[in-house]
Amino acid sequence: MALKVKRVGVALVGCGVVGGATATLLTRDRELLGARTGLQLDLLHIVDKDFGRAELAGLDRRLFRTELGTALADPAVAVVLELAGGTGFARDVIRKSLEAGKHVVTANKALLAHHGRELFELARRKGLSISFEASCGGGIPIIRALYDGLIANRIDALYGIVNGTCNHILTQMTQAGRTYADVLAEAQGAGLAEADPALDVSGMDSAHKLTIMAGLAFGVGVELSAVPVEGIDKLEPADVAFGKELGYVVKLLAIAQRLEGGVCLRVRPSFISREHPLAWVSGPFNAVSVYGHATGHTMYYGRGAGGSPTASAIIADIVSAASGVAGLFRDTVRVWPELHEPRVLVPEDELELRAYLRLMVDDHPGVLAQITAVLARHRISISSVLQKEMPEKSADPALAPVVIVTHATRQGDLRAAVAELAGLEPVRRPPMLINIIDEHEEGF
Amino acid sequence: MALKVKRVGVALVGCGVVGGATATLLTRDRELLGARTGLQLDLLHIVDKDFGRAELAGLDRRLFRTELGTALADPAVAVVLELAGGTGFARDVIRKSLEAGKHVVTANKALLAHHGRELFELARRKGLSISFEASCGGGIPIIRALYDGLIANRIDALYGIVNGTCNHILTQMTQAGRTYADVLAEAQGAGLAEADPALDVSGMDSAHKLTIMAGLAFGVGVELSAVPVEGIDKLEPADVAFGKELGYVVKLLAIAQRLEGGVCLRVRPSFISREHPLAWVSGPFNAVSVYGHATGHTMYYGRGAGGSPTASAIIADIVSAASGVAGLFRDTVRVWPELHEPRVLVPEDELELRAYLRLMVDDHPGVLAQITAVLARHRISISSVLQKEMPEKSADPALAPVVIVTHATRQGDLRAAVAELAGLEPVRRPPMLINIIDEHEEGF
Numbered sequence: 001m002a003l004k005v006k007r008v009g010v011a012l013v014g015c016g017v018v019g020g021a022t023a024t025l026l027t028r029d030r031e032l033l034g035a036r037t038g039l040q041l042d043l044l045h046i047v048d049k050d051f052g053r054a055e056l057a058g059l060d061r062r063l064f065r066t067e068l069g070t071a072l073a074d075p076a077v078a079v080v081l082e083l084a085g086g087t088g089f090a091r092d093v094i095r096k097s098l099e100a101g102k103h104v105v106t107a108n109k110a111l112l113a114h115h116g117r118e119l120f121e122l123a124r125r126k127g128l129s130i131s132f133e134a135s136c137g138g139g140i141p142i143i144r145a146l147y148d149g150l151i152a153n154r155i156d157a158l159y160g161i162v163n164g165t166c167n168h169i170l171t172q173m174t175q176a177g178r179t180y181a182d183v184l185a186e187a188q189g190a191g192l193a194e195a196d197p198a199l200d201v202s203g204m205d206s207a208h209k210l211t212i213m214a215g216l217a218f219g220v221g222v223e224l225s226a227v228p229v230e231g232i233d234k235l236e237p238a239d240v241a242f243g244k245e246l247g248y249v250v251k252l253l254a255i256a257q258r259l260e261g262g263v264c265l266r267v268r269p270s271f272i273s274r275e276h277p278l279a280w281v282s283g284p285f286n287a288v289s290v291y292g293h294a295t296g297h298t299m300y301y302g303r304g305a306g307g308s309p310t311a312s313a314i315i316a317d318i319v320s321a322a323s324g325v326a327g328l329f330r331d332t333v334r335v336w337p338e339l340h341e342p343r344v345l346v347p348e349d350e351l352e353l354r355a356y357l358r359l360m361v362d363d364h365p366g367v368l369a370q371i372t373a374v375l376a377r378h379r380i381s382i383s384s385v386l387q388k389e390m391p392e393k394s395a396d397p398a399l400a401p402v403v404i405v406t407h408a409t410r411q412g413d414l415r416a417a418v419a420e421l422a423g424l425e426p427v428r429r430p431p432m433l434i435n436i437i438d439e440h441e442e443g444f
Numbered sequence: 445m446a447l448k449v450k451r452v453g454v455a456l457v458g459c460g461v462v463g464g465a466t467a468t469l470l471t472r473d474r475e476l477l478g479a480r481t482g483l484q485l486d487l488l489h490i491v492d493k494d495f496g497r498a499e500l501a502g503l504d505r506r507l508f509r510t511e512l513g514t515a516l517a518d519p520a521v522a523v524v525l526e527l528a529g530g531t532g533f534a535r536d537v538i539r540k541s542l543e544a545g546k547h548v549v550t551a552n553k554a555l556l557a558h559h560g561r562e563l564f565e566l567a568r569r570k571g572l573s574i575s576f577e578a579s580c581g582g583g584i585p586i587i588r589a590l591y592d593g594l595i596a597n598r599i600d601a602l603y604g605i606v607n608g609t610c611n612h613i614l615t616q617m618t619q620a621g622r623t624y625a626d627v628l629a630e631a632q633g634a635g636l637a638e639a640d641p642a643l644d645v646s647g648m649d650s651a652h653k654l655t656i657m658a659g660l661a662f663g664v665g666v667e668l669s670a671v672p673v674e675g676i677d678k679l680e681p682a683d684v685a686f687g688k689e690l691g692y693v694v695k696l697l698a699i700a701q702r703l704e705g706g707v708c709l710r711v712r713p714s715f716i717s718r719e720h721p722l723a724w725v726s727g728p729f730n731a732v733s734v735y736g737h738a739t740g741h742t743m744y745y746g747r748g749a750g751g752s753p754t755a756s757a758i759i760a761d762i763v764s765a766a767s768g769v770a771g772l773f774r775d776t777v778r779v780w781p782e783l784h785e786p787r788v789l790v791p792e793d794e795l796e797l798r799a800y801l802r803l804m805v806d807d808h809p810g811v812l813a814q815i816t817a818v819l820a821r822h823r824i825s826i827s828s829v830l831q832k833e834m835p836e837k838s839a840d841p842a843l844a845p846v847v848i849v850t851h852a853t854r855q856g857d858l859r860a861a862v863a864e865l866a867g868l869e870p871v872r873r874p875p876m877l878i879n880i881i882d883e884h885e886e887g888f
Contacts, residue, residue: 006776025596025738029596029598032598033596035663035778036595036596036598036663036777036778036779037595037596037776037777037778038775038776038777038778039776133593138739139736139738139739139740139742140593140739140742141585141588141589141592141593141594141742144585144588144589144592144593145585145588148585148588148592148760148763148764148769149577149584149585149588149757149760150585150756150760151480151481151759151760151763152469152473152477152480152481152755152756152758152759152760152763153756154473154476154480219479219480277724277745280721280724285741292583292756294469294583294752294753294755294756294759295582295583295584295746295747295752295753295756296583296746296747296750296752296753297729297745297746297747298583298584298585298744298745298746298747299743299744299745299746300742300743300744300745301721301741301742301743301744301745302739302740302741302742302743303739303740303741303742308738308739308740308888309738309739309740311596311738312594312596312597312736312738312739313593314596315595315596315738316592316593316594316595316596319592319595319596319776319777320592323772323773323775323776323777324772325592325769325772325773325776328767328768328769328772329767329769331482331767332450332481332482332483332763332767332769333480333481333482333763333767334479334480334481334482335480444752
């Protein structure tokens with residue numbers, strides 16, 4: 001059957017790991033992409049200041065530009081790929097591209113989490129699209145699932161392992177009993193973690209992605225600054241080991257759930273049962289579990305980062321933008337961030353959660369009585385208490401760890417109790433609180 | 445922001461489990477669907493001969509029609525849902541709907557596997573769309589992943605657990621050591637298996653789905669009759685138990701893979717390692733692993749059947765058809781079945797696979813020597829041999845099972861050897877051959 005092949009001019013801004021991989025895919029796999037997408041994707045401009053990586057990748061030097069203006073002035077360019085990252089220059093790139101009448105494809109979660117609303121509004125006014133599959137979950141088509149495949153659902157909850165660096169570090173800590181610092185250093189050496197890992201290990205990158213996904217899933221505006229975020233940098237091998245003994249593995253979970261009063265978002269290191277559907281997600285892999293009122297549990301798994309998986313999502317978005325599919329979705333479904341006023345989130349303190357609590361105490365008679373009295377005063381019901389010997393190589397050989405597992409408790413009460421426990425004289429280190437997240441129940 | 449709400453008339457043909465659930469969702473959740481999809485989905489006709497289920501579901505009797513013609517003559521109907529099943533009447537429903545200028549949404553894998561090409565050709569000629577997300581994997585948006593999210597990939601392999609009845613039976617056999625017949629009877633009693641389970645347990649339902657998914661994944665025409673299909677009805681608890689001892693769980697896998705000479709498809713009960721990414725997929729759940737040259741491994745998990753999950757996929761397809769998205773995809777990407785001539789598949793016999801072989805033999809000296817001589821003659825290298833005692837309750841207490849695990853071997857040689865072994869005098873029952881499927885390697 002003879003079908004027309006449409007030519008689509010593409011400009012790429014920011015030729016780092018993801019930009020380089022995208023340019024490589026667009027040029028090396030030109031024929032394959034044409035045969036599958038029905039579009040002739042012409043990479044016309046590569047905009048950056050440093051072409052070191054682009055040269056290493058053997059990209060055509062004739063495409064290199066140091067000025068964005070050249071690309072935007074080119075009428076053959078239909079789609080601009082913003083792969084520069086950050087929230088300054090990148091914001092400018094997207095604004096100027098839309099002003100110049102170009103569709104935008106971006107992988108920039110930080111920018112969308114901070115300034116998405118304003119940019120999507122501009123795109124809508126201009127009749128253009130911003131596509132952002134690559135912003136969450138790398139090559140996993142989770143954004144599409146939320147605006148397309150699951151559109152018939154009231155989404156009740158979303159649980160994501162969405163930072164590959166953190167999941168790699170936690171997997172190593174769990175499987176090999178190593179320390180956070182040790183695994184991080186090795187991961188940096190192997191290029192599996194950034195030289196400055198702060199955005200990843202602080203949980204902030206996960207919060208960016210959660211904000212974007214929850215906005216689509218629940219059709220609500222989400223204020224990033226209202227999301228409680230905790231990273232993995234305070235986790236100790238002892239907690240990983242105690243958790244393991246209790247049947248749990250630790251994961252950095254980005255969680256959004258619908259409650260009677262609204263939506264609650266949070267990013268926290270969490271214990272999940274070894275039988276939990278996310279427990280087997282190991283190493284740099286990501287996964288997002290989504291609970292819909294009609295589908296029940298669906299889950300999306302894959303490489304959440306890396307040049308070539310992310311480039312796969314970017315190219316799917318170019319097809320969506322250039323074919324007009326993105327515009328039709330913009331004009332039809334109602335889950336987009338610019339359509340919903342930011343909403344006050346339900347505070348995490350109102351959740352009822354189980355918890356693991358680890359205290360480092362002077363090993364004196366009566367200490368446990370003191371601790372349990374505090375918990376009782378805060379109406380916290382204890383499921384089990386383990387008074388443990390500290391693992392070898394402890395920094396505090398004189399202290400004894402007390403591990404308490406609670407029944408489901410209002411998180412606010414739990415945190416008040418932890419604050420009080422921290423002030424007890426025999427409690428010699430800041431208490432460690434890790435929530436235990438049970439498998440979400442399907443709503444039908 | 446004020447956006448137009450478009451009204452979309454829907455006619456539903458076939459009000460069984462899936463049809464009833466779809467009608468219920470469309471009517472009960474009308475407001476929710478309007479708010480999320482931006483479309484006012486008006487269910488205008490329910491066509492069937494028997495309205496027992498429709499009445500039980502409390503659907504509006506004024507919508508009941510016994511003739512398709514009324515619905516097709518209604519100019520307000522934009523989309524017809526073919527949920528009648530089977531390959532006779534259903535084929536007629538789709539043809540007539542397209543002739544009447546209606547888009548079609550169907551859940552009918554058997555029909556598409558047998559007659560998809562002809563129906564998609566008709567839809568294209570008419571400028572209409574056939575959407576079929578619900579045909580594979582129930583509520584899991586796997587079809588969308590193949591034509592949209594993963595479009596930038598050369599797909600190298602696809603491994604699916606796509607029949608919930610089989611996976612439920614195998615999970616029970618594995619976890620509780622029960623017999624196939626025993627679990628099946630219980631599942632039928634509980635409504636988890638059809639009264640006539642043949643299509644499911646024979647593997648044919650999985651083959652239908654594999655044919656559809658592989659067509660999109662590889663952009664090839666697939667002749668269903670060329671796909672080797674084996675069901676789960678011959679599996680014995682002894683094999684499940686021996687596999688477990690060796691570190692394997694048994695799953696009915698639908699596998700499509702790209703080889704140098706083309707594409708190979710098959711449906712077989714298979715042993716996979718407990719560490720394999722599909723090993724934890726239990727009970728009625730489905731999952732599909734897709735390996736793309738850019739994404740590496742991605743996986744899609746959820747309920748592969750049931751009224752409400754399947755209805756979720758059907759409604760997503762109504763949105764796609766009515767918004768024009770389905771038409772844009774039809775006119776842009778090139779993975780559709782009608783665009784590719786059926787292609788000769790690579791025969792399974794050419795694959796190099798590991799295998800588990802179980803023989804029931806007279807326990808005489810020299811039997812093992814006879815067996816290993818046959819294997820050696822067929823150039824089959826043995827990884828391990830277990831001569832086992834038969835589990836209790838064996839039907840053949842006089843016979844001894846011999847379990848052989850081979851290294852990777854050309855499947856054709858293996859099957860020739862098995863045929864020869866079956867003819868040996870001391871081999872008293874048909875040999876059982878189960879391939880051991882290792883985790884697919886990502887191609888980058």
